[in-house]
Amino acid sequence: MTALPLSDRTLPRHAPQVAAPTYDRSRVRTGIVHFGVGGFHRAHQAWYLDRLMNRGQALEWGVCGAGVLPADRRMRDVLSAQDGLYTLVVKHPDGTREPRIIGSLVEYRYAPDDPEAVVEKLAHPSTRIVSLTITEGGYNLDGSTGRFDEDNAAVRADLVPGAAPGTVFGLVTEALARRHSRGVPPFTVMSCDNIPGNGNVARQAFGAFAALRDPELGEWVGREVRFPNSMVDRITPVTTDDDRAEVARRYGIDDRWPVVCEPFSQWVLEDSFGCGRPAWEEVGVQLVGDVGPYELMKLRLLNAGHQALCYFGYLAGYRFVDDVCREPVFAGFLLRFMEREAAPTLRPVPGVDLGRYERQLIERFANPHVRDTLARLCADTSDRIPKFVLPIVRDNLATGGEVGRAAAVVAAWARYADGVDEQGEPIPVEDPLRRRLTAAARRWPEDPLAFLAQRDVFGELVDDRRFTAAYTAALASLHRRGTRATLRDLT
Ligand SMILES: NC(=O)c1ccc[n+]([C@@H]2O[C@H](COP(=O)([O-])OP(=O)(O)OC[C@H]3O[C@@H](n4cnc5c(N)ncnc54)[C@H](O)[C@@H]3O)[C@@H](O)[C@H]2O)c1
Numbered sequence: 001m002t003a004l005p006l007s008d009r010t011l012p013r014h015a016p017q018v019a020a021p022t023y024d025r026s027r028v029r030t031g032i033v034h035f036g037v038g039g040f041h042r043a044h045q046a047w048y049l050d051r052l053m054n055r056g057q058a059l060e061w062g063v064c065g066a067g068v069l070p071a072d073r074r075m076r077d078v079l080s081a082q083d084g085l086y087t088l089v090v091k092h093p094d095g096t097r098e099p100r101i102i103g104s105l106v107e108y109r110y111a112p113d114d115p116e117a118v119v120e121k122l123a124h125p126s127t128r129i130v131s132l133t134i135t136e137g138g139y140n141l142d143g144s145t146g147r148f149d150e151d152n153a154a155v156r157a158d159l160v161p162g163a164a165p166g167t168v169f170g171l172v173t174e175a176l177a178r179r180h181s182r183g184v185p186p187f188t189v190m191s192c193d194n195i196p197g198n199g200n201v202a203r204q205a206f207g208a209f210a211a212l213r214d215p216e217l218g219e220w221v222g223r224e225v226r227f228p229n230s231m232v233d234r235i236t237p238v239t240t241d242d243d244r245a246e247v248a249r250r251y252g253i254d255d256r257w258p259v260v261c262e263p264f265s266q267w268v269l270e271d272s273f274g275c276g277r278p279a280w281e282e283v284g285v286q287l288v289g290d291v292g293p294y295e296l297m298k299l300r301l302l303n304a305g306h307q308a309l310c311y312f313g314y315l316a317g318y319r320f321v322d323d324v325c326r327e328p329v330f331a332g333f334l335l336r337f338m339e340r341e342a343a344p345t346l347r348p349v350p351g352v353d354l355g356r357y358e359r360q361l362i363e364r365f366a367n368p369h370v371r372d373t374l375a376r377l378c379a380d381t382s383d384r385i386p387k388f389v390l391p392i393v394r395d396n397l398a399t400g401g402e403v404g405r406a407a408a409v410v411a412a413w414a415r416y417a418d419g420v421d422e423q424g425e426p427i428p429v430e431d432p433l434r435r436r437l438t439a440a441a442r443r444w445p446e447d448p449l450a451f452l453a454q455r456d457v458f459g460e461l462v463d464d465r466r467f468t469a470a471y472t473a474a475l476a477s478l479h480r481r482g483t484r485a486t487l488r489d490l491t
């Protein structure tokens with residue numbers, strides 16, 4: 001089958017083969033500006049909106065994507081060639097595929113092309129929500145103090161009076177300032193990143209930036225802007241050339257950037273919006289007063305669980321999540337970590353059986369068609385382990401709970417950061433702190449605590465005897481006996 005490019009013009013020719021928007025896209029107006037259009041936004045929020053639009057609702061809640069980083073130029077080019085359309089392929093564990101062309105993303109702006117246009121888009125009263133998936137590192141908070149890093153060069157450049165804004169903070173704050181002076185109510189800022197208290201974190205980051213610009217503006221942002229917390233969940237791997245080829249071969253769509261994901265999807269959202277919101281509850285989103293218990297459950301079981309799998313798996317020579325997860329020694333360790341260390345730190349979650357949730361996670365990770373890579377999970381660890389794993393350790397240290405498996409996860413990161421796997425293959429460590437991490441990791445065995453002594457990452461953990469004993473034992477075992485033997489002792 002010859003694949004046909006995807007655009008509004010070709011949509012009627014694709015629609016008979018693949019589910020496609022049943023709504024008239026020319027009637028969709030933008031009500032949301034989303035920063036960080038990557039795989040996840042397109043598999044999750046944009047999908048929920050598309051479902052509403054297919055029911056004839058939410059046509060005033062179309063998405064205008066926005067990018068600020070050089071890497072976003074590619075998204076700009078693809079989405080402009082495809083009129084914002086893309087194919088989402090849901091991959092079921094039995095091999096069934098569910099393709100759908102998503103139409104809720106109707107505009108895209110790459111901020112460096114025209115920052116003023118992005119600011120005016122944000123300042124326009126029709127923009128009522130600004131949503132974010134800018135990654136854990138995107139909030140520019142210092143890892144050890146949790147404070148907004150005002151020494152960041154891009155942030156400093158955005159604080160120069162009259163400078164064209166380049167960061168998400170500069171763009172959003174300039175727009176809020178204009179709305180304030182024009183008497184337009186502020187939009188809601190909705191973080192959809194995997195961060196404990198993501199709304200609170202966004203409030204802190206945007207509030208701090210606004211206060212640095214103008215204390216009165218900072219005070220207004222803190223008082224008037226809503227920052228709902230949320231728990232978001234759908235495993236969305238990085239799109240590969242094989243995914244593109246498969247979409248062309250199976251569905252005849254020449255899509256330059258499709259998205260693949262698992263069937264499971266969950267979104268628990270704090271119902272706190274200043275200027276209205278789409279009726280997301282009609283398509284399965286849980287709108288609640290307190291997201292806290294759901295969010296802790298997901299971050300400490302799923303995301304920390306990913307961390308409890310990925311370094312061990314990678315060191316042992318695996319490259320895909322499902323392959324590791326089908327090996328009893330790795331899956332057994334993961335289950336024990338969840339049951340004995342993560343779950344005891346959780347609050348009761350309304351309507352959820354945690355044991356079932358844990359087993360379901362292992363089934364989700366083991367889906368052989370999603371082909372999520374360990375490399376994706378192993379990237380940017382210095383932004384992940386402190387947010388997903390260390391809070392579990394701190395809670396357990398405080399209550400006398402078990403910490404041996406979490407200590408082994410941290411040791412596995414140290415062994416991974418060393419840069420060579422158990423087969424002697426080099427590891428392409430991707431982390432903003434890579435040089436320093438690798439240098440510290442390579443000080444083993446002379447200085448077994450060198451890695452953990454990085455207080456900006458681990459805080460006070462290096463001073464805790466119970467934790468350091470478990471950590472040094474696991475690290476020595478990983479170096480001397482390897483992952484499998486180490487994990488066997490811990491399951
Ligand atoms: N992929 C998943 O399975 C998944 C699931 C749940 C939640 N999430 C959340 O979504 C985030 C993005 O995941 P993804 O899979 O879409 O990744 P991705 O790499 O496809 O997209 C990340 C986007 O964030 C932008 N970004 C990164 N740093 C930024 C910064 N400093 N300022 C502004 N924009 C920045 C990038 O330019 C890109 O547009 C994750 O970090 C996580 O918090 C992802």
Ligand SMILES: O=P(O)(O)OC[C@@H](O)[C@@H](O)[C@H](O)[C@H](O)CO
Pocket residue numbers: 136194232233234235236302303306376377384
């Ligand atoms: O995307 P991150 O960096 O927050 O974490 C990596 C994965 O654990 C994460 O993307 C999960 O796949 C996702 O949170 C599932 O909903």
